[in-house]
Amino acid sequence: MHETDIEHLRLAIEVAQRAKEKGNHPFGSVLVDADGKLLLEAENTVITERDGTGHAETNLVRLATKIFDADFLASCTLYTSTEPCSMCSSAIVWSNIRRVVFALSGKDFHEKMSIEVTLRLSCRELFATANRSIEVVGPMLEEEAIKVHEGFW
Numbered sequence: 001m002h003e004t005d006i007e008h009l010r011l012a013i014e015v016a017q018r019a020k021e022k023g024n025h026p027f028g029s030v031l032v033d034a035d036g037k038l039l040l041e042a043e044n045t046v047i048t049e050r051d052g053t054g055h056a057e058t059n060l061v062r063l064a065t066k067i068f069d070a071d072f073l074a075s076c077t078l079y080t081s082t083e084p085c086s087m088c089s090s091a092i093v094w095s096n097i098r099r100v101v102f103a104l105s106g107k108d109f110h111e112k113m114s115i116e117v118t119l120r121l122s123c124r125e126l127f128a129t130a131n132r133s134i135e136v137v138g139p140m141l142e143e144e145a146i147k148v149h150e151g152f153w
Contacts, residue, residue, distance in 0.1 A: 008079040016081040019043035029056040029080040057088035070096035089126040102138035103145035
């Protein structure tokens with residue numbers, strides 16, 4: 001864990017708060033290059049866009065792959081307020097992003113918010129099936145990350 005990881009995770013949580021304020025599910029993600037420079041931010045847009053695939057990480061991957069090539073993305077880190085779901089983890093694999101840092105674990109999110117989930121696969125489990133190595137760091141800052149969900153679900 002690096003101080004820059006904490007800083008970027010806190011930004012992802014702020015992005016999640018902005019999504020919540022717009023009426024969307026409170027999830028947020030940011031993309032950072034190898035030097036720690038912020039490249040992109042993305043919120044969850046499931047409700048406002050009426051798109052079940054509008055998760056923060058998937059939205060971020062869509063933006064990133066339009067701008068950057070796969071070789072560049074391999075050197076980037078995706079920071080996210082909550083552990084990526086199976087759909088988002090798959091998008092991360094296809095994008096070639098090789099490092100993911102998350103604040104709140106999916107397991108704790110589902111347990112603390114009493115959310116029923118149909119796909120109970122952690123990002124680590126999914127990434128382990130990929131044909132490339134993806135570093136995963138997390139959970140970190142769980143107490144801060146869970147606060148954005150309070151009062152929403």
